[in-house]
Amino acid sequence: SQTIHQWPATLVQPVGSPLSLECTVEGTSNPNLYWYRQAAGRGLQLLFYSVGIGQISSEVPQNLSASRPQDRQFILSSKKLLLSDSGFYLCAWSVLRQGRLANYGYTFGSGTRLTVV
């Protein structure tokens, strides 16, 4: 069965410090991978998505970057955190079946609550 692991669950970091959040997927190959941010009481904002190793598309210009060093590993990074980077970060994956998004859409990790102080 497919599973997605995302860590850490919570993180408190000072302004100006670096960030690294990791997400790994098991039980599937060549998934599409996504990083989302969710502000309190708000919808999901797509930050990055990847359709393959080393292929990253950025949706929102910001202080963050993403990398995909392995097929099922997706990393969200920052060199210097800002207060505005605080939020709930979600990793997700999806697969295509015969050129069509699988009917369960995206599968999400459990999220990381980041607080920048």
Add this chain to the structure above:
Amino acid sequence: EDQVTQSPEALRLQEGESSSLNCSYTVSGLRGLFWYRQDPGKGPEFLFTLYSAGEEKEKERLKATLTKKESFLHITAPKPEDSATYLCAVLRDSNYQLIWGAGTKLIIKP
């Protein structure tokens, strides 16, 4: 511009009081509409996918319906454990990305 709007933003119901959540969309080439449930501090969990107008899906106390402009998530005789934020998303034909609504926070009081 592709857009998904959910209403109301929040809904408070008494246990057993049935109601509906709305998801209206404007998107070219709809390829699917998805409903998710999100509990506080957790990632969204998949509920339903609807592909064409007139389609309906049911799961326990929830039923999702789809028209050409909107989808409804009907909740019948809700229980406190149905309290969550319900998210709607649509898939457009140009890529495989979902466009998300802001969600409806549902609170069921015992």
